[in-house]
Amino acid sequence: MTAAREVDEPTRSDIPPVEVDGVSVRFGAITALSDVSFTVAPGTIHAVIGPNGAGKSTMFNVLSGVYQAAEGQVRFGDARLDRMRPYQIAGIGVARAFQNIALSGTQSVAENLMLGRHHLTKAGFIAAGLRLPRATREGKRHGERVAEIAEFLELGDKLQTPVGVLSYGDQKRVEVARALCTEPRLLLLDEPVAGMNAEETTRMAEAIREIRSALGISIVLVEHDMGMVMSLADRVTVLDFGRRIADGTPAxxxxxxxxxxAYLGSGDEINPSDAAAGHPSETPGTRP
Ligand SMILES: Nc1ncnc2c1ncn2[C@@H]1O[C@H](COP(=O)(O)OP(=O)(O)O)[C@@H](O)[C@H]1O
Ligand SMILES: [Mg+2]
Structure with missing residues (x-):
């Protein structure tokens, strides 16, 4: 059982770097990504930032196998993510949390989190449905892990609450918890604080920091607001019009x-104090 593995194990040997190497993505005549390279060091928080239309979501979708690169490679240890389907990528321990919440609103937090564990269930659905002893034992273990992860994201008292009635900030943390329930080695987050108020933003940033330090996994964070990543990311790759224009420490x-x-030209804020003030979410728009 993997339940205890992640805790108190900050340096894990099973987490390779993510190497994005010369990736280009085209949509017809539009080049969404052009020869982009960066490396996510194991156990770090790596932010990919840029103004609207820079190619951030496209990169997120390449990393999770939703979009195919026209050129270049994405390596995760021995695995070639650029050659794999999304379910295969999920199968090697890469989990993603979406910008737009992809949860079942009528189901409880616990039920939504349990969905994240289905691929880890050995007993299978039929045995679970028949309530065979093995399935019951296994179900209990998964339930315990789900409760642990919920606690971790301050959702412990909301396990039985339908997701639909939770606040927006809570729902976003359920989305991250669901991704963690797959026991990933690499967590992909697309704009985890989009649309959040100041308090929710601070809580999410704290949660991301804790995930890194307690679980020791790598986190790729796609984010529009530069201020948000400054105190959070170990390293930052900046995209603009599909090109990498910078890569380094936040400073x-x-x-x-x-x-x-790039940020001034887009009319976006660059001031780090913005994050603390809870910058409103990105509004879809055009760039000059
Ligand atoms: N599925 C798609 N079809 C056509 N064009 C797309 C598609 N996805 C993104 N693009 C284009 O690629 C560019 C980068 O978009 P995107 O990755 O969404 O940027 P960001 O997430 O940084 O705002 C934009 O010009 C966008 O219009
Ligand atoms: Mg986007």
Whole structure:
């Protein structure tokens, strides 16, 4: 059983780097990503940021196998993510939490989190349905792990609550908890604080930090708001119009003239204090 494995194990040997190598993605005449490379070091929080239309969601979808790269490679240890289907990528321990919540609103938090564990269930649905002893034991273990992860994201007292009645911030944390329930080695987050108020943003940032330190997994965070990632990310890759324009520590990219120009040109804020103030979510829009 994997339940105890992640806890108190900050340096895990089973987490390879993610190597994005010369990736290009085209949609007809549009080049959404052009020769983008970066490396996610094991056990780090790596942010991919950029103004609207920079290619962040496209990169997220490449990492999770939803979009196919026209050129380049994405390696995760021995695995070639760019050659795998989304379910295969999920199968090697890569989990994603969506920008738009993909949960069942009528089902409880516990039921939604349990869905994240189905692929880990050995007894299978039929045995579980017949309530065979093995399935019952296994179900109990999964239930315990689900409760643990819920506790971790401060959802412990909401396990029986239907997701639909939770606040937006709580729902977003359920979405992250569901991804964690798959016991990933790599967690992909697409704009986890989009649409959140200041308090919710702070709680989510704390949760992400704790996931990294307690579970020791790698986290790729796609984010529009630069302020949000400054205190959170170990390393930042900046995209603009599908190209990588900077890659470095938060302090390095923040003072990079090309990054400043890209954000100013887009009319987006670059001020780190913005995150603390709870920058409103990205509104779909056009760039000059
Ligand atoms: N499925 C798609 N079909 C056509 N164009 C797309 C598609 N997805 C993204 N694009 C285009 O690719 C570019 C990058 O988009 P996206 O990755 O969504 O940027 P971001 O997430 O940084 O705002 C944009 O010009 C966008 O219009
Ligand atoms: Mg996007």
């Amino acid at each position: 390095e990219v923040q003072s990079d003239p090309e990054v400043i120009r």
